[in-house]
Amino acid sequence: MFTFLKSFFSSAAGLRRSGRHFRRSPILEQGDGAAASSAAATDASRRANRRMLDTSRMGLDALFARFGSGRGGLSQSQAEASRERHGANEVDHEKPLSWYLHLWMSYRNPFNLLLTVLASLSWLTDVHMAEPDEQSWTAVVIIGSMVVISTVLRFVQELRSNRAAEALKAMVQNTATVLRSDAQAPVAGDGRRVLGKPLHDSGSHQLEVPLAKLVPGDVVLLSAGDMIPADCRILNAKDLFVAQAALTGESLPVEKFAIQHVETENALELENMAFMGTNVVSGSGSALVVATGANTYFGQLAGRVTQSTRAPTQFQTGINRVSWILIRFMLVMAPVVMLINGLTKGDWLEALLFALAVAVGLTPEMLPMIVTATLAKGALRMSQRKVVVKRLDAIQNLGAMNVLCTDKTGTLTQDRIVLERHTDVYGTSSDDVLAYAYLNSYYQTGLKNLLDVAVLQHAEIERSLDLASKYRKVDEIPFDFSRRRMSVVVNETENGRDHHELICKGALEEMLSACTRLRVGSEVHLLTDARRADIRRVTAELNRDGLRVIAVGVKEMPPTQETYGVADESDLVLVGYIAFLDPPKESTGPALAALKASGIEVKVLTGDVELVTQKVCREVDFDVRKVYLGAEIEAMDDAQLAIAVREANVFARLTPAHKERIVRSLRAQGNTVGFMGDGINDAPALRAADVGISVDSAVDISKEAADIILLEKSLMVLEEGVIEGRKTFCNMLKYLKMTASSNFGNVFSVLVASAFLPFLPMLPIHLLLQNLMYDISQTAIPFDNVDEDLLKKPQQWDPEGLGRFMVFFGPISSIFDIATYALMWYVFQANAPEHQTLFQSGWFVEGLLSQTLIVHMIRTRRIPFLQSRAAWPLMVMTLMVVVAGLVLPFSPLAEYFHLQALPWSYFPWLVGILLSYCVLTQLLKGIWVRRYGWQ
Structure with a gap:
């Protein structure tokens, strides 16, 4: 008997490693589930396709007239009236079951079905007995009672669970930046007045609005990390790349423009339309909302989504x-x-x-x-400990986690970045560098960044700079994670001057690759190898002090040029650095110790330089075993990477692809990996991890990719x-x-x-x-x-x-x-x-x-x-x-x-x-x- 049971359980355990973590599949590639779509769903898809094609070809004036809008957006009263007509911007692609279907689903599990079969056999046996036994009927009643108790308890518990989960998820809201033609300029709590400044000389102001409250006619501003909140017509775009994998399965992002260049009959190939369910990878732009909720392309496909079957999670x-x-x-x-x-x-x-x-x-x-x-x-x-669970099954993955990969900023540190120094290339304090940095941060509309908040706040407090009134923005080259820099082009309007100046700021090495000269005082010199060595020595000293260094470069441009691109970020003049301090949290040290005591190995994955990262790690008593840089990760094959992720616990200067690759390598070695991040650069790794962990202040795409949301960005909260x-x-x-x-x-x-x-x-x-x-x-x-x-x-x-x-x-x-x-x-x-x-x-x-x-x-x-x-x-x-x-x-x-x-x-x-x-x-x-x- 024991030999038989041993072999029996051994064979059953052979299934143990089948299946891992649920990942979303492209909506249009759902296999048998999509093939089984009804004719009605297909018709709805065709109608949505035709409507998007017509919208993309309509003139902007006619489109604005249809919605009573303009480039400055709707007024508050117009938005409220439109919301009354169109309803909330929500797609119930997984509608709550009716109570009777929910009751059926609570009953329909292998154990209840098996008990029902056994009760039926007992009843049939009793029916065919020559002398029916009251005991058999009692057996049927008892078995039935077990089924009823199990079903009703599960039904009630799931009902309460679903209501609680919806209440918890309501605590974490994604928002969109919209223009309101009659909104007052808000003042951010941190003193930053970027949100609230007028745009496009329209008199409109920016407001953060929950996605559910968007209406047709709203003008939304898009930047890296944003989710496309509804179906939109692009009004203007600057290097705007959108990931459409959720709709089309395409692995590469596609570029969006204000003008459609190629004729097509497939709405998803439209260059001047962006669709709900996709997200901005890089660049910036603005767009007019043309359809919300169930009227979006995504909403029209909702029937097909619900008919597809989800792959089971690791827990299931x-x-x-x-x-x-x-x-x-x-x-x-x-x-x-x-x-x-x-x-x-x-x-x-x-x-x-x-x-x-x-x-x-x-x-x-x-x-x-x-x-x-x-x-x-x-x-x-967990909600009482400021942890919101988006997907209940993720609780088991969190309990099984033995490796936690986390970013540095805001997790190990206070996420309270302060501009400490603004210096020339040799470390001498420079107000000119601060002025350049201020103009760059003020006029950039791309990836929202705490560094820009720190620059604006510091400049306004220190010097009450009012440079913006002396300049006009000409163009912008948005940030992306391959260049790791961004530029704005401004035109000085005072003193009768008319010249364009490109102001670029970014990571040191990426800036050095774009610079050929440097400025000291009023003199400009060639950027020789010796001077590069001096620059690295100066910035290394700043890094050792725990300061994050951002380099600033400038370039004079002809006043006749109005459109700029990445190619213009060349032959720059390096003028100096701005250095930021993000002090470690007092709770980080105890939290790291608690995680270690709980059997969780912490690995720091950051895009920051290694010297700053090591300085922060020392201050929080994090024992750095070995450090690998992104360039070294890039050169490794999978076997070498597997060794590297085992022996090192700090990885610096990483790109999003590096983070994702490290997480996948750890998982391939049998670890249950959690990843904690809040930026667009963290989204791929969040999806790759067994359990993705983000915070309520994260960019939209990171919150969407995460399984668990922390209401407080702290390792101590995570440990709880x-x-x-x-x-x-x-x-x-x-x-x-x-x-x-x-x-x-x-x-x-x-x-x-x-x-x-x-x-x-x-x-x-x-x-x-x-x-x-x-x-x-x-x-x-x-x-x-x-x-x-x-x-x-x-x-x-x-x-x-x-x-x-x-x-x-x-x-x-x-x-x-x-x-x-x-x-x-x-x-x-x-x-x-x-x-x-x-x-x-x-x-x-x-x-x-x-x-x-x-x-x-x-x-x-x-x-x-x-x-x-x-x-x-x-x-x-x-x-x-x-x-x-x-x-x-x-x-x-x-x-x-x-x-x-x-x-x-x-x-x-x-x-x-x-x-x-x-x-x-x-x-x-x-x-x-x-x-x-x-x-």
Whole structure:
């Protein structure tokens, strides 16, 4: 038997590594799900395609007239009136199920379906009996009660969970920057007046508006990291690249323009249209909202999306593997029980009914409810610790995480960047450099950056600069993560001058590659190798002080040129640097220590230079083992990278592709990887990680890619979330361990009794009633406490370990079941068919109490009740079941259930058996822990 079970669980565990983490598929490449789209969905797609084509070809004046808008956007009153007509800008591509469909989905799981089949077999067997037995009808009622309890509890828990999840997600809102023609200029809390400055000389001002409140006619401003909030007509664009993979599956972003250059009949190929569900990769622009909500191209395809089937997550795959192990075990053992009883007793119909009852006892029908309730409880507890769970299944991944990759800025540091110095190329303070930096930050409209906030705030406080009134913006070359610099071109309007000046700022090495000269005072010199060495020496000193250095360069341009591009960022004159300080958080050191104590290895992945990163790491007591740079990562093949990610814990000067590649390499080595980031450069890595973690202040695309949102950007908050994730996982694992070991012990006891007793050790009704009462005792497991030592290391699904646990601990209860057989047979003389009711009553009580006791024995590796106590809801539930089990044989219901009152002399024996069971189980727990560990 044990050889067979070992091979059985080994084969089942072979599935363990199948499936990983759910990733979104392109909407138009959904395989069989898309192929099954209805004709109505196809028609809707065609209508949406035609409407977008017509909109792209319409003149802007006609388009503005249609929506009563203009380049300055709508007024507040116009927007509110439009919202009344068009409704919220929301696409319910996963609409909440109606209550009856939700109830059906709560019922439709393998265990409930299996119980329904078993109840039907029991009923059919009863119908065809010559003398129908009331016991069979009772069996049907009890099995039905199990199904109803499991279904209703799951339905209620999921309903509460869904409502709570929606409330939590409402705490994290994505916004769009819109123009309002009558809005007052807001003053940001940090003193920055960029949001609120008039644009395009239109008198309009920028406002941040929740995506759901956008309406047709709104003019939105787009920059790197923004999600396209609705279907839009591009008004102007500057190097505007949009990732459309969510709609088309294209891996490369496409460039958008204000003018359509190529004729096409495919709306997704339109160059002057941008669609909801896509996101800006680089560049900037503005666009007119032409369709919102269900009227967008994405909304018209919603029917096709909902008809496609999602791939299972790692968590769902783990639950399914464990479920099928238990089902396969039941499918093997129930026929064996029937065969043995049929051969030894000669009554095959009774043997069938008994085998059906055993099958019911082996079915963990409460598993779906336990999983749902535990996850929901975990999500609510995490929300109290400022952690919002977007996807409940991510809780398990958070608890299983053993490697955390995190950025530096705002996580290790305070995210409170201050401009500390503005110097020339040799480190001497320079107001001219500050003025250039101010103009660049003031006029840039691309990627929103805290560095720009610091520049503007510092310049206004230090010198009350009002340079903007002396200049007119001509053009802009937006930031991207390959160039790592951005430029604005301005025209000085004072003193009758008319010349264009390109002002560029960016990372030092990228700026040096674009500079050929440098300015010291009023003199300009060639940028020789010796001077490059001096520059690197000066900036390295600043880096060692923990300052992040941004270089500033300028270039005189002809006044006749109006359009500029990346090619113009050449032959620059380096004028100096602006250096920023982002001091470490006081909580970072303790948080890193807590994560290390929890078995999580932290790796810092940053685009910043290595000297600043090492300085910050030293200040927070982070032990830097080895540092790799982005250029070195670029040169490595996959095998070399696998070695590098194991031996190093700091990676600097990384691009988004480098971060993603590092995360994938870590996962390929069997790690459960979390990635914490908040920028557009973090989005690929967030999607690649097992669990993506972002913050509510992150760019839209990062929040969309993340599974978990922190309301406070702190590693300490994350560490608390990890602990809650582990508590959730531990409570689910408790139920599986309790159910698996208890069920196996019962079956083993039944096999022994069936082989040697002249009557059934328990009637089918007894097994079913015992199982129902045991299930009721376990409904409080989601609210249970978890031992501190179980929270110190990551938790992983281990189906093979569960099978091993079941085979190891299950027979322990069988030892005492057999002792109870001997007690009833020899001491109380229940050794003939006419005394079988006494025998069955004795084993019913002992079996129920030992099963309930195993809840407390298996929930902890410590001594139960003394070193580790269950939460009060679980204590109350198990106590109620114990009392009910003891009282039932003495109650008026005893005759109905074919039980009888037990002699009082039975109970001292019962106490001895149960105490012996506890002692032996505790001793064997020690052996198990020394060999395998507890989790």
